[in-house]
Amino acid sequence: MPYDLTDEQRDRYRETSLRSKARKQALLRDYNENTPVPGVDLTERLDPNDLMPQLEDNGLTTLSLFSGGGGLDLGFERAGFGHRASFEILDICGETLRANRPDWEVRSGIVEGDVRAARFTPFRGVDIVHGGPPCQPFSVAGKQAGADDPRNMWPDFVRCVQQTRPRAFIAENVPGLLDKKFESFVTENIQAPLEENYTIFKFKLSAHDFGVPQARKRVFFVGFRAARDAARWVQPAPTHGDVETLFGPMLPRNTTRSSLGLPDIGFDEVAPTLRSGFTGPRNTTGVVNSKASMNVWNEMQVWPNGVQPTRSMAAAYTAENGHFRMSVDDCALLQGFPAEWRFSGAVYQALGQIGNSVCPPVAYAVARQVAIALLGE
Numbered sequence: 007m008p009y010d011l012t013d014e015q016r017d018r019y020r021e022t023s024l025r026s027k028a029r030k031q032a033l034l035r036d037y038n039e040n041t042p043v044p045g046v047d048l049t050e051r052l053d054p055n056d057l058m059p060q061l062e063d064n065g066l067t068t069l070s071l072f073s074g075g076g077g078l079d080l081g082f083e084r085a086g087f088g089h090r091a092s093f094e095i096l097d098i099c100g101e102t103l104r105a106n107r108p109d110w111e112v113r114s115g116i117v118e119g120d121v122r123a124a125r126f127t128p129f130r131g132v133d134i135v136h137g138g139p140p141c142q143p144f145s146v147a148g149k150q151a152g153a154d155d156p157r158n159m160w161p162d163f164v165r166c167v168q169q170t171r172p173r174a175f176i177a178e179n180v181p182g183l184l185d186k187k188f189e190s191f192v193t194e195n196i197q198a199p200l201e202e203n204y205t206i207f208k209f210k211l212s213a214h215d216f217g218v219p220q221a222r223k224r225v226f227f228v229g230f231r232a233a234r235d236a237a238r239w240v241q242p243a244p245t246h247g248d249v250e251t252l253f254g255p256m257l258p259r260n261t262t263r264s265s266l267g268l269p270d271i272g273f274d275e276v277a278p279t280l281r282s283g284f285t286g287p288r289n290t291t292g293v294v295n296s297k298a299s300m301n302v303w304n305e306m307q308v309w310p311n312g313v314q315p316t317r318s319m320a321a322a323y324t325a326e327n328g329h330f331r332m333s334v335d336d337c338a339l340l341q342g343f344p345a346e347w348r349f350s351g352a353v354y355q356a357l358g359q360i361g362n363s364v365c366p367p368v369a370y371a372v373a374r375q376v377a378i379a380l381l382g383e
């Protein structure tokens with residue numbers, strides 16, 4: 007943190023920063039967006055759509071709260087659900103959603119998109135309510151203030167479910183929410199107000215178990231209004247891993263370098279968790295989450311700082327240590343977003359939307375099981 011630095015350290019950081027700025031300007035002076043990116047075999051890149059084949063319209067509709075850059079929304083769409091509307095307070099996220107799906111009803115910004123001020127009764131009749139109430143109150147990276155944190159928006163999620171009475175709801179959050187410390191929070195704020203009308207299941211999923219080339223855990227709460235639907239609920243089973251199942255071996259885990267189409271260097275791993283959301287110093291363009299994760303990135307020879315808007319800019323602005331520098335597209339792929347899903351805004355805003363999202367293939371896995379429970383197929 008800047009205020010912990012000595013004058014000498016501050017001078018050194020300033021010097022490094024000026025030097026790398028000058029280096030970047032020099033390298034990008036003659037860059038051309040059509041220059042092929044050396045070392046990346048685009049034909050070998052993972053296509054996240056293969057992890058979530060488009061299913062036929064199942065006739066069920068979703069209302070999306072705290073939609074962010076659309077991870078949950080996209081996963082539900084791929085699983086065959088129709089989109090009723092999205093609520094999101096940040097304009098830039100609204101722009102992403104509208105740019106990708108011009109026909110969706112997107113309510114964004116502080117006037118239209120604030121879930122705390124929204125009226126939900128017009129949406130009664132929707133089949134599903136889903137959302138990820140902001141997770142800073144529970145994140146290990148935050149102060150874990152829970153119910154006392156003004157960013158705790160679970161009461162608004164609960165109000166939406168109570169007002170719209172969907173057949174099922176799906177809420178997503180950071181795994182910290184299942185810590186002992188938050189047991190009474192979960193009981194009082196989520197279970198107690200909803201349990202009267204819903205049978206609730208809670209579980210954790212790891213993105214790399216569903217083919218996403220990244221270690222990322224999320225907790226899910228899934229609730230069903232009808233006992234018959236709840237009785238049919240089966241939690242999504244991992245598809246990727248090194249375990250033998252009753253039906254044979256799982257698919258091998260997808261790892262970072264091979265998913266990005268990079269050459270084999272004799273070491274590859276699932277990517278460390280990408281930094282979440284808009285946390286960290288303002289306008290940060292790095293995705294490093296911890297010191298330990300930096301070692302993994304280094305071993306894989308992938309440079310996770312100074313992420314660039316495009317692949318050709320990342321290639322032109324070579325990392326000083328020769329490691330592969332990532333672009334927004336690369337980070338989106340490591341989160342499980344297909345290449346055609348574009349993020350609006352500057353690099354730090356795109357990374358914020360990516361790092362905040364539910365990996366679409368994980369959302370898809372949950373959505374598929376919900377559809378099976380509701381449709382009885």
Ligand SMILES: C[S@@+](CC[C@H](N)C(=O)[O-])C[C@H]1O[C@@H](n2cnc3c(N)ncnc32)[C@H](O)[C@@H]1O
Nearest residue numbers: 072073074076077078094095120121138363364
């Ligand atoms: C964890 S992210 C959700 C990510 C999303 N589920 C996805 O899969 O991409 C939480 C989102 O809630 C939004 N948000 C925070 N406060 C809000 C509010 N009062 N009304 C609507 N959205 C809000 C944040 O801007 C952020 O995009």
